Amino acid sequence: MSRIKVLIVEDDEVTAMNLKMSLEKQGYDVVSLADNATTARNKIKIYNPDIALIDIGLQKSSDGIELAQYIRDKNPLPFIYLTAHSDNDMLAKAKKTEPYGYIVKPFDPVNLHTTIQMALYRFKEEKKRSADLDELKSSQEHLEKLVFAKKLSDKPIVEFGDGYRHDTGLGETYYQGKVIKLTKKENAFIRLLVAQLGTVVDFEQAINYVWETKGATDNSVRTLVWRLRNKLPTDVIKNASGVGYYLED
Numbered sequence: 599m600s601r602i603k604v605l606i607v608e609d610d611e612v613t614a615m616n617l618k619m620s621l622e623k624q625g626y627d628v629v630s631l632a633d634n635a636t637t638a639r640n641k642i643k644i645y646n647p648d649i650a651l652i653d654i655g656l657q658k659s660s661d662g663i664e665l666a667q668y669i670r671d672k673n674p675l676p677f678i679y680l681t682a683h684s685d686n687d688m689l690a691k692a693k694k695t696e697p698y699g700y701i702v703k704p705f706d707p708v709n710l711h712t713t714i715q716m717a718l719y720r721f722k723e724e725k726k727r728s729a730d731l732d733e734l735k736s737s738q739e740h741l742e743k744l745v746f747a748k749k750l751s752d753k754p755i756v757e758f759g760d761g762y763r764h765d766t767g768l769g770e771t772y773y774q775g776k777v778i779k780l781t782k783k784e785n786a787f788i789r790l791l792v793a794q795l796g797t798v799v800d801f802e803q804a805i806n807y808v809w810e811t812k813g814a815t816d817n818s819v820r821t822l823v824w825r826l827r828n829k830l831p832t833d834v835i836k837n838a839s840g841v842g843y844y845l846e847d
Contacts, residue, residue: 601627602718605647607665608680609633609656613703617651617680620707626714635665642673649714649721650677651701654692663688666695676721678713680705756792759834759846764792773831783808784826787819791835791845800842819843 604626608614611633618628629645632638634656642650650669656662666677679692682703698717701710756764763772771778771788780788786808790799801816809818823835823843834846 601625602649602714603627603629603645603647604714605630605632605638605641605645605650607632607635607638607650607652607656607662609653613653613680617705617710620705620710624707624711635661635668638665639668642669642675647675649698649717650675651680652677654679654681654688663691663695666692666697670695676717678717756795758792758795759832761832762834764788766792778829780826780829783822784829787822787826791843795845796847798838798842798844800838804842 602625604621606614606617606621606628608617608631614631614633618631621628629647630641632641638650638652641647652662652666654662656665662679666679669675669677676698678699678701679697680701680703681689681692698720699713701713754766756766758764761774764770765772766789769785769789771780771785787804790804790807794803801819804819804822805814805816808814808822819842827833827835836844836846838844
């Protein structure tokens with residue numbers, strides 16, 4: 599298993615060396631030291647560290663905060679502030695960069711290790727959530743294209759079941775010429791079923807399309823279908839043996 603690569607950005611040479619020795623004793627790989635933001639930027643590009651420890655008050659200024667903002671904007675990686683300051687204005691600026699932790703100087707080796715591990719875990723979870731959201735967005739875009747294709751087809755009025763019609767332009771569903779009043783989620787689900795008429799809409803597709811935020815489950819879909827069936831005059835929504843649902847053609 600590869601060791602965690604750490605970049606130390608600290609302009610006090612004694613503190614920097616103490617940090618380096620402490621981290622190396624705990625099994626970390628200190629890839630480099632930097633005493634200013636410009637050098638740190640270059641070393642981030644060269645060494646690609648897993649995490650950076652940054653002194654808030656580099657060169658007795660807010661240079662460390664500016665470096666942290668650069669990392670947020672250009673080279674996403676977790677960073678932890680090193681601070682001996684109680685300056686409220688500087689701390690307020692530091693908070694805006696959303697650090698992954700703070701270590702107060704003089705540091706405690708155990709606290710140092712714990713803070714780094716928590717920062718790495720939080721960063722990993724953030725990346726995972728971001729990837730999940732990207733996947734969800736991609737799935738939603740695919741389903742929207744299916745719906746849009748129906749709207750542009752030669753048949754903007756889609757018939758299904760016995761006496762049902764769905765107007766893809768208006769987004770309304772009718773039974774024997776009378777509009778059926780549906781909620782936003784119910785209407786979205788019908789729209790999805792119509793877009794995939796002839797195929798099964800599985801639970802994951804329904805969740806991704808109907809619910810814009812996380813938290814919905816297979817049971818959420820089942821509850822939605824139960825409510826829909828109570829509103830529809832006939833049993834036009836069919837089960838697909840635990841996989842999902844489809845419309846009676």
